[in-house]
Amino acid sequence: MALTFEPERIVYDTEEELLRLFATDDVLLIRCAVSKATLAALEGSALTDHDAIVIAYHRNRELIRDIAERKYRAHQFETGGIVVVRIQDLPM
Numbered sequence: 001m002a003l004t005f006e007p008e009r010i011v012y013d014t015e016e017e018l019l020r021l022f023a024t025d026d027v028l029l030i031r032c033a034v035s036k037a038t039l040a041a042l043e044g045s046a047l048t049d050h051d052a053i054v055i056a057y058h059r060n061r062e063l064i065r066d067i068a069e070r071k072y073r074a075h076q077f078e079t080g081g082i083v084v085v086r087i088q089d090l091p092m
Contacts, residue, residue: 003030003069010057012050018084019057021068032068034085041087063090
């Protein structure tokens with residue numbers, strides 16, 4: 001079964017520079033995120049404000065969600081049990 005992402009539930013964490021996403025696997029809540037650096041790499045530009053970060057996510061959400069799901073299925077969690085999409089996860 002595929003993860004179900006909650007489209008309206010995204011929060012930018014300025015301290016961690018992560019855009020936090022939430023998904024479910026049946027009834028289990030899965031915490032995911034994408035780094036600001038990853039979004040900037042996808043856009044080919046610096047992202048200077050919250051709106052630009054969110055727009056970059058929306059433009060690239062299918063790729064980000066696919067990578068997050070692959071990492072989740074492979075049990076590639078970071079500290080705290082979160083799945084984070086990083087630059088090195090992007091296809092070359």
